[in-house]
Amino acid sequence: MDDDRALIDRFLEMMAAERGASRNTLLAYRRDLEGVRATVGSLASACKAQLGGLAAAWEALAASSVARKVSALRAFYSFLEEEGMRGDNPSSALPRPVTRRPLPKILSTGEVDSFFAVIAERMAVEHPAPLDIRLSALIELLYGSGLRATELISLPRRALATDRPFLILRGKGARERLVPISDRARAAVATWLPYVPVDSPWLFPSGKSHLSRIRLYQMVKALAAAAGIPPERVSPHVLRHAFATHLLEGGADLRALQSMLGHADIATTQIYTHVDSRRLVELVNRRHPLAAMTTVRPHRRVDGDAQAP
Incomplete structure (x- = not known):
């Protein structure tokens, strides 16, 4: 049980740092995970059969509530697998409620430009601070790749x-x-490399390990504030979404985008087509000649509206 609590704490720390999850989301995920732990006995050792049995326990819940619980568990077990704490991922046995998937948060190209304008200003001085050089390399890689x-x-x-x-x-x-x-x-990383200790195994070292997710999250938030963008709208994951959306808007092939993002299922990548479709609808409403026509002329009916001779 204590092991489960420690794993939940580590998972929620990652969600805050990497995904920019809000306080309410973190509290909801904690409640969901604790609730499942009380049902299956141990999250760390739960098997597919135990997770599959949750469908009956959740039968009376709304689809949106089940979707949130499933989302929390899928993210939790993906985290355990990614961190090497489990060799399998039992979350495939979870129920699949039918809900509308929310569109990812994104930034406009103009907002991204303002990010790089702040970095360019800091790098334009005679002797840029090493932390600004590191920030430049981080953001170039985060958004650029x-x-x-x-x-x-x-x-x-x-x-x-x-x-x-x-x-x-x-x-x-x-x-x-x-x-x-x-x-x-590559140029930004080349500028940063002389500041990396030669005996460091990491490109972005910090203490005895590498830079933490939380510190990266804080740096991105601070940069957003400096660029005049509300920090709550931005996280490292939002920049990843921006990379994908802007590539698709520029004509990138969906399969190529799937490969670059590392999505196992193209259905995950297809969410960006919805973002692009929304942009196209807005474009039609703004730019199409009909958008300037504010008066709609009534059509004469031909189904008996006119008086008979």
Whole structure:
């Protein structure tokens, strides 16, 4: 039981740092996980059969409540698997309530430009601060390559080669993928490398390990505030969403985007097509010639509205 509590604490810490989860979401997830723990006995050792049995326990609940509980458990077991604390993921046995998936939070290209404008201003001085040089490399990689926060902070010191515009990354579920790296990002990392201790195994070291998810989260929030963007709208995961959305808007192929993001199922990637569709609808409503026509002329009816001769 105590092990479960420790794992829940670590999971919620990750959700706050990497996903920017709100306090209410974290409290709801804690309640959900504690409730399931009371039902199955132990989250850490729960099997598929035990999780599959939750459908009966949740039968009287609204679909939205079940969806939240399932979301909490899926994220929790993905976290355990990613961190190497479980070799399997039993969450596939959970019920699948039919609900509308919310659109991801995104930033406009103008808002992203304001991020980089703040960084450019800090880098334009004669001797930029090492922390600003590090921030430049982090943001260039985060937005420019769509890395997950965990993937970014744990990059090895030699992950990027100056003559290679990509890196091979081992992401969720130990799946390897090729991640393209822009010239800007490689230049930013090259500027940062002289500040990395030669004996460090990490590209972004901190203390005896690498930079933490919480610290990255704090840095992104602070940068958002400096750029004039409400910090509550921004997190490392939001920048990943922005990377995907802006690529799709620019004409990227959905399968290529799936590969770059490291999604096992293209259905996960397809959420960005809904974001793009919403943008297209807004574009039609703003730019189409009919949008300027404020008066709708009534049509004469032909079903007997006119008097008979």
